[in-house]
Each structure stands twice: as C-alpha cells, then as structure tokens.
Amino acid sequence: MKNEMKYYEISRDEWRVFHGRGDAYTGITDTELEQIRGLNDRISLADVSDIYLPLRHLIQMHYEQYQMRQAEKSEFLEIKPHRTPFIIGIAGSVAVGKSTTARLLQLLLSRAYPDKKVQMITTDGFLYPTATLKQKGILDKKGFPESYDMPHLIQFMNAVKNNVGPVKAPKYSHQIYDIVPDEFDVIDDPDILIVEGINVLQLPSTEQIYVSDFFDFSIYVDAQADLIKKWFLERFDLLLDLAKDDPTNYYYPYAISDRQSAFKMARRVWRDINLQNLNEYILPTRNRADVILHKTKHHVIDKVFLRKY
Numbered sequence: 001m002k003n004e005m006k007y008y009e010i011s012r013d014e015w016r017v018f019h020g021r022g023d024a025y026t027g028i029t030d031t032e033l034e035q036i037r038g039l040n041d042r043i044s045l046a047d048v049s050d051i052y053l054p055l056r057h058l059i060q061m062h063y064e065q066y067q068m069r070q071a072e073k074s075e076f077l078e079i080k081p082h083r084t085p086f087i088i089g090i091a092g093s094v095a096v097g098k099s100t101t102a103r104l105l106q107l108l109l110s111r112a113y114p115d116k117k118v119q120m121i122t123t124d125g126f127l128y129p130t131a132t133l134k135q136k137g138i139l140d141k142k143g144f145p146e147s148y149d150m151p152h153l154i155q156f157m158n159a160v161k162n163n164v165g166p167v168k169a170p171k172y173s174h175q176i177y178d179i180v181p182d183e184f185d186v187i188d189d190p191d192i193l194i195v196e197g198i199n200v201l202q203l204p205s206t207e208q209i210y211v212s213d214f215f216d217f218s219i220y221v222d223a224q225a226d227l228i229k230k231w232f233l234e235r236f237d238l239l240l241d242l243a244k245d246d247p248t249n250y251y252y253p254y255a256i257s258d259r260q261s262a263f264k265m266a267r268r269v270w271r272d273i274n275l276q277n278l279n280e281y282i283l284p285t286r287n288r289a290d291v292i293l294h295k296t297k298h299h300v301i302d303k304v305f306l307r308k309y
C-alpha cells in the first residue's frame with residue numbers, strides 16, 4: 001500500500017480482503033448475483049466481490065457511525081431523535097460508469113439493510129431543459145456548471161436531508177436528450193440516498209452552499225480520458241441500436257444514417273464538450289472524494305484510493 005499525501009493507494013489485491021467479518025458483511029448470495037447480472041450483464045462479478053463488497057463494508061462503517069453521531073447530537077440537544085438520510089455522492093466524467101456504480105451500490109446496500117430504504121437519483125435531471133439551454137445560448141455547454149439549475153438541486157438536497165416529506169427530482173432521458181416533461185423520481189424518506197452526477201463535488205461560485213455539503217460519503221470514478229472516450233463511443237453505439245426503430249428518439253436520424261458519419265459527430269462531441277468538461281471542471285474535484293475507484297481497460301478496477309483524513 002502506498003502512502004501518498006492525502007490518500008492511501010491500495011492495489012486491488014490488497015483491497016479485496018477488506019470485506020469485513022460477521023454476517024452482515026460477508027459474501028454475496030446467489031440471488032444477489034442474479035440481480036446484478038440482470039442489472040448489467042457485462043459487470044464483472046470479480047469486481048463485485050473484490051471491489052464492491054469491501055467498499056460496501058467501508059460505507060456500512062461510516063453509516064453506522066453516522067447514525068450514532070446523529071443520536072448523540074439529539075441527546076446533547078435534548079430533542080427527540082429523528083432520522084436524517086445518509087447521503088452518498090458519486091462523481092466522475094460523462095460515461096465513466098457512475099450510474100452503473102450507483103445502481104450496484106444501491107442493490108448491495110439494500111441487501112445489507114433489508115429493512116432500510118435505499119434510493120438513488122442522478123443530477124442529470126437538474127440540467128436545464130434543452131429549450132432553456134438554447135435560450136441561454138449554451139446548448140453546446142451541456143454538462144458544464146452553467147447548464148445545471150444549481151439552486152434547484154441545492155433546494156432538493158436540503159429538503160431530502162431535512163426529511164420534509166416526498167421530494168420530486170426531475171428526470172433526464174438520454175433517449176430524448178432532454179428533461180422529460182412532467183416525470184419525476186420521488187424521494188420519500190430514504191435511509192440512504194445515492195446522488196450520482198458529473199457535478200456533485202463541484203463548488204459553483206454562484207452558491208453559498210455546495211451539493212457536497214450534504215454528503216456523508218463520496219466516491220469519484222476515475223479512468224484515463226482515452227478509455228472513457230472509448231466507453232462513451234460504445235455507449236453511443238448502443239444508444240443508436242436502441243434508437244433505430246423509434247423516430248421519436250433523439251438518436252434516430254444518426255441511427256438510420258451512415259454510422260461512420262454518426263461516429264464522427266460523436267467523436268467531436270467527446271472532444272469539444274465532454275473532454276473539455278472533464279479537464280476543466282470534473283477532474284479538479286477528484287481530490288475531494290473519500291474514495292477514488294480507478295478503472296483500467298474493460299472497466300476493471302485496479303486501484304482504490306482511500307482518503308486518510
């Protein structure tokens with residue numbers, strides 16, 4: 001294990017043994033494995049046991065300490081104990097695998113705590129709708145800090161953390177490449193909430209309070225830009241396949257035209273939008289995460305960085 005300034009650098013082989021002891025932490029059942037396969041049949045089950053089970057163990061430790069601290073605070077203030085959701089943030093580039101990681105963690109945590117409610121949202125839903133981006137002249141800045149309705153996102157986080165009742169999160173669809181009108185995810189009194197998005201560790205200058213102020217644990221999914229570009233293009237290919245029979249799909253015109261020119265457009269989008277966003281606004285947030293999951297080829301995680309303090 002390397003001992004860098006702010007993080008322990010832990011190789012996969014070292015990390016895989018940290019899955020903890022005791023019933024709550026051990027192994028993974030066949031049902032769990034089946035559910036994970038259903039979620040993404042390309043996800044490596046070796047990653048689940050070598051990487052995600054120790055990660056779950058670490059999160060469980062933090063969660064349990066968090067609950068104790070909250071109870072002590074109520075005791076100190078002589079108020080009735082009340083539940084406040086434990087919030088996990090997941091950051092990283094477009095197409096690095098944040099939502100796949102988030103869904104997997106949601107499943108693993110639900111299994112560890114069958115009596116608890118574990119919910120998940122993506123901050124994509126807080127992008128301004130395409131019409132507003134056009135109005136503001138920033139359609140080619142989608143994903144950049146100015147393309148998000150940050151006051152709305154902060155208001156949402158505040159409402160969830162204060163347990164004010166059901167809170168609506170707007171929904172984004174890659175299929176229509178826009179916010180879905182009148183559709184929401186309802187976050188209702190979760191014990192654990194996972195918030196995934198490229199911007200979750202950013203410190204926008206327009207806000208007094210940051211999304212990350214609400215986090216009790218944070219993860220950054222990391223990889224070399226060239227690999228992420230490859231995953232972005234693979235996902236683009238998949239999106240075209242899904243679009244080819246659906247004229248309402250944003251990708252339909254690309255899906256029915258020549259793939260070579262569609263890919264040329266996608267490579268341009270990567271270079272001019274997503275890569276720039278990664279370098280200017282996403283990568284600089286990496287060192288705020290509690291844990292950095294470092295991926296190599298085929299999404300295999302080779303190293304984990306754990307923040308020391």
Ligand SMILES: Nc1ncnc2c1ncn2[C@@H]1O[C@H](COP(=O)(O)OP(=O)(O)O)[C@@H](O)[C@H]1O
Pocket residue numbers: 040042043044092093094095096097098099100101231232234235238298299
């Ligand atoms: N662990 C993994 N194994 C295999 N494929 C993965 C893995 N994680 C993500 N992918 C694939 O990589 C692409 C990007 O992942 P996604 O979760 O959509 O990224 P993000 O939410 O960061 O944009 C998708 O096509 C997804 O299926």
Ligand SMILES: CC(C)(COP(=O)(O)O)[C@@H](O)C(=O)NCCC(=O)O
Pocket residue numbers: 093094095096098124142143197198269273274
């Ligand atoms: C909606 C997004 C900002 C968020 O990305 P995600 O990490 O969910 O893939 C991104 O997918 C996006 O649309 N970027 C703009 C350029 C493009 O990829 O089309």
